[in-house]
Amino acid sequence: MSGADRAPAPSRADRLAELLRERDLDALLVTNLVNLRYLTGFTGTNGLALVRADGERAFLTDFRYLDQAEAQVPGEFERIRGKESLLEDAAPRLTGRVGFDDEHMTVKAHERLGAHVGEDVTLVAAGGLVEELRAVKEPGEVVRIARAAKIVDEALRALAEAGLTGRTERAVAISLERDLRERGAEGPSFPIIVAGGAHGALPHAGLRDEPIPADALVIVDLGAIVEGSCSDCTRTFATGALDGEPAEVYALVLAAQERALEAVRPGAGVVEVDAVAREAIADGGHGERFGHGLGHGVGLEIHERPRLSPRGEGTLAAGNVVTVEPGVYVSGAFGVRIEDLVVVREEGPEVLSRFPKALVTVE
Numbered sequence: 001m002s003g004a005d006r007a008p009a010p011s012r013a014d015r016l017a018e019l020l021r022e023r024d025l026d027a028l029l030v031t032n033l034v035n036l037r038y039l040t041g042f043t044g045t046n047g048l049a050l051v052r053a054d055g056e057r058a059f060l061t062d063f064r065y066l067d068q069a070e071a072q073v074p075g076e077f078e079r080i081r082g083k084e085s086l087l088e089d090a091a092p093r094l095t096g097r098v099g100f101d102d103e104h105m106t107v108k109a110h111e112r113l114g115a116h117v118g119e120d121v122t123l124v125a126a127g128g129l130v131e132e133l134r135a136v137k138e139p140g141e142v143v144r145i146a147r148a149a150k151i152v153d154e155a156l157r158a159l160a161e162a163g164l165t166g167r168t169e170r171a172v173a174i175s176l177e178r179d180l181r182e183r184g185a186e187g188p189s190f191p192i193i194v195a196g197g198a199h200g201a202l203p204h205a206g207l208r209d210e211p212i213p214a215d216a217l218v219i220v221d222l223g224a225i226v227e228g229s230c231s232d233c234t235r236t237f238a239t240g241a242l243d244g245e246p247a248e249v250y251a252l253v254l255a256a257q258e259r260a261l262e263a264v265r266p267g268a269g270v271v272e273v274d275a276v277a278r279e280a281i282a283d284g285g286h287g288e289r290f291g292h293g294l295g296h297g298v299g300l301e302i303h304e305r306p307r308l309s310p311r312g313e314g315t316l317a318a319g320n321v322v323t324v325e326p327g328v329y330v331s332g333a334f335g336v337r338i339e340d341l342v343v344v345r346e347e348g349p350e351v352l353s354r355f356p357k358a359l360v361t362v363e
């Protein structure tokens, strides 16, 4: 079949329009900047997209971003120069049942919009529709996320060479961040965590200026951004010989992580996948010490859908990119977390994080 015979792949806006028809909406106003970037490629800080179920698409921005919109926003969108409030500029174009992003729009903005739309317009809370599309990655996005994951693997390898003992957590984090950039990342995808010894028992530990002790466990959690796409990975290192309990807990978390990875497949319930790790850790006697969800989706944002958690909803789908990151935190003593980034595939999970998971000793 020649290229000319092939129908073009549906754009993201086409897929959104399909979703609008399913939800009985005539249009969606997209105001959240991450969702706007996903749909249109626009990276500025003031813009709005209007996607109609019947095909019409408009993109509004102010005079500062006209050139940028011309370069970034595809021609399927009519590009419109807004005057003052983009919501007010969009209002006269709205008809029927119009979804708005109630997860992000302020009450004030909603009131202003309501005051400017015609009488035949019904505003419908419809947050999460673009997020639903974003949860299933296209091949190009997976490539960018995999590149971001590879940069982290390389940075972890360099860290293992450079050593940890005696350096401060802050110094290690700063050098990791610089390393990510030197290896081609736009930057870290969130503030890097380096937490040694008892400090590792705090899952979201801040950086300290104290030296990392010998013979301790150190949690290192970091991610990179490549062309807007994030990665996320945690490894727990040893800085020397360990007593019995930290080594046992490490083995328990690793076993739980690997069992949960095996459960990652299309159709698996997010609560059930979380439970695989949670039960393994509870069976090992540390159930009360795994206080966070098993994982989260990663893409344009470091935390997105789906959420693997006892309170999560729905099932995994092929093309989801999620973390699998159980942890055990022994207050006042140490913490262990092991986190991989994986693509959900029919043929089994594709693990993007390649740095070894067997306990690595770095002095």
Ligand code: ZN
Residues within 6 Å of the ligand: 221, 222, 232, 233, 234, 339
């Ligand atoms: Zn992480």
Ligand code: ZN
Residues within 6 Å of the ligand: 232, 233, 296, 323, 325, 339
């Ligand atoms: Zn994570």
